Amino acid sequence: MAWPRTTRWAAERIARARRLSAFWVSTHLELAWSLLGYHWPFPALVPRPVARRQAVRVLGHWAAKSPAPILAENMPRSHCGGHAYLVDPTFITQVIKETSCRLLLDMAHARVSAALLEQPVRAYIERLPLDRLMEVHVSGPRPRVRRQQLSAARGAPDPGRLAAAHEPLQDEDYELLAWFLGVARPRAVTLEYRQDATMITEQLQRLRQVLDRSE
Numbered sequence: 001m002a003w004p005r006t007t008r009w010a011a012e013r014i015a016r017a018r019r020l021s022a023f024w025v026s027t028h029l030e031l032a033w034s035l036l037g038y039h040w041p042f043p044a045l046v047p048r049p050v051a052r053r054q055a056v057r058v059l060g061h062w063a064a065k066s067p068a069p070i071l072a073e074n075m076p077r078s079h080c081g082g083h084a085y086l087v088d089p090t091f092i093t094q095v096i097k098e099t100s101c102r103l104l105l106d107m108a109h110a111r112v113s114a115a116l117l118e119q120p121v122r123a124y125i126e127r128l129p130l131d132r133l134m135e136v137h138v139s140g141p142r143p144r145v146r147r148q149q150l151s152a153a154r155g156a157p158d159p160g161r162l163a164a165a166h167e168p169l170q171d172e173d174y175e176l177l178a179w180f181l182g183v184a185r186p187r188a189v190t191l192e193y194r195q196d197a198t199m200i201t202e203q204l205q206r207l208r209q210v211l212d213r214s215e
Helices: 007-020 048-065 089-097 107-116 121-126 171-180 197-214
Strands: 025-028 070-073 102-106 133-138 140-147 155-167 188-191
Touching: 025 048, 048 070, 048 089, 070 089, 070 133, 089 102, 102 107, 107 121, 107 133, 107 140, 107 155, 107 171, 121 171, 133 171, 171 197, 188 197
Parallel strands: 025 070, 070 102, 102 133, 133 188
Antiparallel strands: 140 155
16 A cells, blocks of 8 residues: 555545555655655755654654554665765665664665665665565666756666666566565565556566566
């Protein structure tokens, strides 16, 4: 069950989780929406300590009210900026460890963020709080498109940068998941794909093969 975008919706979603006996409720670990109380565009840089305290406060509040575990999902970041700490594994770990929340690992987001930080994606993932892992999301990232100045018509691939495009999984995505399943055991693996319906079956079949080999 995904997280809502306002405090009122949050309360309604918690109530719904209670009615449906949901296994868990997930939220993005990001500045926007209700999580940290900020909305885009941000008027100024949100200092890291402020973001951390607010995340712990809000997540702790809803975790105390939720009948199911709250999962915090790592988010992607493909450009440098003052809020790059949001994808720092240390920041993510601190927020999760200081609450009763669990981790929702989005592997495409991890690939995007690792590319930004110029880190090997496996090393990046290993720094996350995998002892709190519950769910894994998989989808296919793609090279980030760099918009040319004064031209909105076309863009060029940005070497070394990725974007969370939710495209079909590629060989490297299956290989990363196969490696990860030897490191940790999520309770669920979710394919995030909503484009060409004819490509869903093939991806699910390959995912099933990866999961079967990991058992």
